[in-house]
Amino acid sequence: MTTLPSNNYDVMVLLVDDQAMVGEAIRRALANQPNIDFHFCSVPGDAIKVAEQIRPAVILQDLVMPGVDGLTLVRQYRANPATKDIPIIVLSTKEEPAVKGEAFAAGANDYLVKLPDKIELIARIRHHSKAYLNQLQRDAAYRALRESQQQLVDSNTALISLNQKLEEATRAKSEFLANMSHEIRTPMNGVIGMTTLLLDTPLNAEQRDFVEIIRSSGDSLLTIINDVLDFSKIESGKIELETHPYGLRQCVEEALELLAPKAAEKGLDLVASIEPSVPPFVVGDVTRLRQVIVNLVGNAVKFTSQGEVVVSVSARAGDRPGELGLHFAVSDTGIGIPREKQDRLFQSFSQVDSSTTREFGGTGLGLAISKRLTELMGGTMSVESEPGKGSTFHFNIKVRPGADEAPAWAHGAAALRGKRMLVLEDNAMQRRVLGQFAQMWGFELVEAASVAAAEATLGAPGRSFDLLLVDYDLPGEEGRVLVSRLRALPGAAGAKMLLLSARRLRASGDQLPDVHGYVGKPIRPASLLEALVRAVTGASQQEKRAAAASPFAAEGRSLAERLPLRLLVADDNAVNQKVALMMLKRLGYNGDAVGNGVEVLRALETKIYDIILLDVQMPEMDGCEAARRICVKWTALEHERPRMVAMTGNAMQGDRERCLAAGMDDYISKPVRVEELKAALERWGVRVRSQR
Ligand code: ADP
Numbered sequence: 001m002t003t004l005p006s007n008n009y010d011v012m013v014l015l016v017d018d019q020a021m022v023g024e025a026i027r028r029a030l031a032n033q034p035n036i037d038f039h040f041c042s043v044p045g046d047a048i049k050v051a052e053q054i055r056p057a058v059i060l061q062d063l064v065m066p067g068v069d070g071l072t073l074v075r076q077y078r079a080n081p082a083t084k085d086i087p088i089i090v091l092s093t094k095e096e097p098a099v100k101g102e103a104f105a106a107g108a109n110d111y112l113v114k115l116p117d118k119i120e121l122i123a124r125i126r127h128h129s130k131a132y133l134n135q136l137q138r139d140a141a142y143r144a145l146r147e148s149q150q151q152l153v154d155s156n157t158a159l160i161s162l163n164q165k166l167e168e169a170t171r172a173k174s175e176f177l178a179n180m181s182h183e184i185r186t187p188m189n190g191v192i193g194m195t196t197l198l199l200d201t202p203l204n205a206e207q208r209d210f211v212e213i214i215r216s217s218g219d220s221l222l223t224i225i226n227d228v229l230d231f232s233k234i235e236s237g238k239i240e241l242e243t244h245p246y247g248l249r250q251c252v253e254e255a256l257e258l259l260a261p262k263a264a265e266k267g268l269d270l271v272a273s274i275e276p277s278v279p280p281f282v283v284g285d286v287t288r289l290r291q292v293i294v295n296l297v298g299n300a301v302k303f304t305s306q307g308e309v310v311v312s313v314s315a316r317a318g319d320r321p322g323e324l325g326l327h328f329a330v331s332d333t334g335i336g337i338p339r340e341k342q343d344r345l346f347q348s349f350s351q352v353d354s355s356t357t358r359e360f361g362g363t364g365l366g367l368a369i370s371k372r373l374t375e376l377m378g379g380t381m382s383v384e385s386e387p388g389k390g391s392t393f394h395f396n397i398k399v400r401p402g403a404d405e406a407p408a409w410a411h412g413a414a415a416l417r418g419k420r421m422l423v424l425e426d427n428a429m430q431r432r433v434l435g436q437f438a439q440m441w442g443f444e445l446v447e448a449a450s451v452a453a454a455e456a457t458l459g460a461p462g463r464s465f466d467l468l469l470v471d472y473d474l475p476g477e478e479g480r481v482l483v484s485r486l487r488a489l490p491g492a493a494g495a496k497m498l499l500l501s502a503r504r505l506r507a508s509g510d511q512l513p514d515v516h517g518y519v520g521k522p523i524r525p526a527s528l529l530e531a532l533v534r535a536v537t538g539a540s541q542q543e544k545r546a547a548a549a550s551p552f553a554a555e556g557r558s559l560a561e562r563l564p565l566r567l568l569v570a571d572d573n574a575v576n577q578k579v580a581l582m583m584l585k586r587l588g589y590n591g592d593a594v595g596n597g598v599e600v601l602r603a604l605e606t607k608i609y610d611i612i613l614l615d616v617q618m619p620e621m622d623g624c625e626a627a628r629r630i631c632v633k634w635t636a637l638e639h640e641r642p643r644m645v646a647m648t649g650n651a652m653q654g655d656r657e658r659c660l661a662a663g664m665d666d667y668i669s670k671p672v673r674v675e676e677l678k679a680a681l682e683r684w685g686v687r688v689r690s691q692r
Helices: 020-030 044-054 070-079 097-106 118-198 205-235 248-265 286-302 339-346 354-360 366-376 408-416 428-441 451-459 479-487 525-537 541-549 574-586 597-606 623-633 655-661 674-691
Strands: 011-016 036-041 058-062 088-092 110-113 244-247 269-274 281-284 308-317 324-332 381-386 390-401 420-424 444-448 467-471 496-501 515-520 567-570 592-594 611-614 643-648 666-669
Touching: 011 020, 011 044, 011 118, 020 036, 020 118, 036 044, 044 058, 044 070, 058 070, 058 118, 070 088, 070 097, 088 097, 088 118, 097 110, 110 118, 118 205, 118 574, 205 366, 244 248, 248 269, 248 286, 248 308, 269 428, 286 308, 286 324, 286 366, 286 390, 339 366, 339 381, 366 381, 366 390, 408 428, 408 525, 420 428, 420 451, 428 444, 428 525, 444 451, 451 479, 467 479, 467 525, 479 496, 496 525, 515 525, 567 574, 567 597, 574 592, 574 674, 592 597, 597 623, 611 623, 611 674, 623 643, 623 655, 643 655, 643 674, 655 666, 666 674
Parallel strands: 011 036, 011 058, 058 088, 088 110, 269 308, 420 444, 420 467, 467 496, 496 515, 567 592, 567 611, 611 643, 643 666
Antiparallel strands: 244 281, 281 390, 308 324, 324 390, 381 390
């Protein structure tokens, strides 16, 4: 490898000649030349060694010397890696074409006759040395480049292998979390399930209090497990979004319904305001959207002690054709968040104020998860807030518009067309939402924000109404007294009266005379419409009582009476078996239980079952394997196959898919909630019964 001469700027010239006189002449010629150093070698045998040492930028080589032929030396320079590229100017005694030819063939770069003209000699030295030194510099730069490229490749390789290790670690972490979650959920199922059942037995007030605390602690623990699991799934990129059509209104309602009891307990108004431009059905991931709404509304309820929590939804055309942008705003009238703390909100494990942790609990993961989920759904999340006044969390997501048909429950709305309704409700947002329904279903709405306003309207001569919708929980009013006061006014004479309440009124039509229905808060359009239609069409007395009781009171008949089913529970954990059986018992069913997949198959040989509730992880034969075998066995008679509902503590992504791929029909996760179990039984029970 040739290296650069030690001093880049000096041109070292080596003269190899046996005649001292020539050496002296050239030294003089080059003396006083800036940047040119001169070295004279008078012993031809030393030439190569000297050249290797001083690394000249130009060699002046005599041709005729005693003992050594100059041309041989030229060839030796060329053959030596240290000197192979150094420019050589051959010095000859005369101008002789044959010798010149040989010199160039041997590798010389130039040919001069001794003693050369000073100016010409210097010009040639400068020309050749410059080209050579440039070449050396280029080589050096190229080498450096190659070296850094190599370093890059090396560090890249190191990074890739590090990344692989990280991925393995992440995978191991996710698996660990999935296992942990399963391990924790299994006993939690026992705790939560048993407390639910215990609460349904006669208990004194103190015992009930204790059990309720166990129950709510269990719920909080489960929320934390779910948060941590979700967060790690998002972190490891393991969340895949579903794209299914879903009812947007229903999704918002379900989210609000979950939080309605808490809001009612605190006396908060919980309102959903969905703009008419929002299509009834969209295509996207309903579970994740619900999760984000529940989280934001949950926070809003948690951090608000009085006032309202409003969820507003609006739609606008998306950036691309076939895309729809949905905007959600969740606003509250709560404690608010100081501006300087707002940035930190969406970071994981951060809470605005560590004292809130003590007061309100929480992992500080909810908003971080929600924000990431919205980003996965193609949107963003932000907050506006003023301490003491309240907060509004905004987020948007992208969806595809779904089929644009009115939901089935909206068909009865014709009965309301042209009717006149007075609503007495102090919450402006709630009145606005009712206004939207009025527009949608074609009835006339007169709003009264206070009892005085309602009384004035109903007392005015010539005013009559078909319907009165009265907020039963107005502050400072005794609902029952208010109802009879309004009833007495002339405008109410021919009107059907409905009560609006967030509480689970245990009233029945008999207890409150002249009341034609109850509407729960948050208002669900389906139940509002049903109650209104029933009131105006005058359903039969029995139906009326059922309608009046429906949102507030427990259903009269058990599920099993309405929907008799033969049920089998498969779970290896004895406590969980018991929980499942007892939950079924509460719904009126006497189920059988087995401990693994082999026993399931054996049980199916002797008895017919409509629905099997299958744990996934079981010894000997797990739930998925059992499901596969059952599907194979019933290939020819698919409609007679028992329906299979997975019941598992595995909450990792893909569990649901794995169960469904194995042939199961549905999936509920542990800890099993009675409502979920009931919904699954109804969903599949109705189908089973219609097919058999
Ligand atoms: P956590 O699970 O602890 O509630 P979040 O990420 O959901 O975690 O919320 C983080 C923090 O943000 C809360 O502890 C609270 O201090 C603040 N916060 C969230 N929502 C609101 C709200 N609507 N009003 C006031 N503070 C809020």
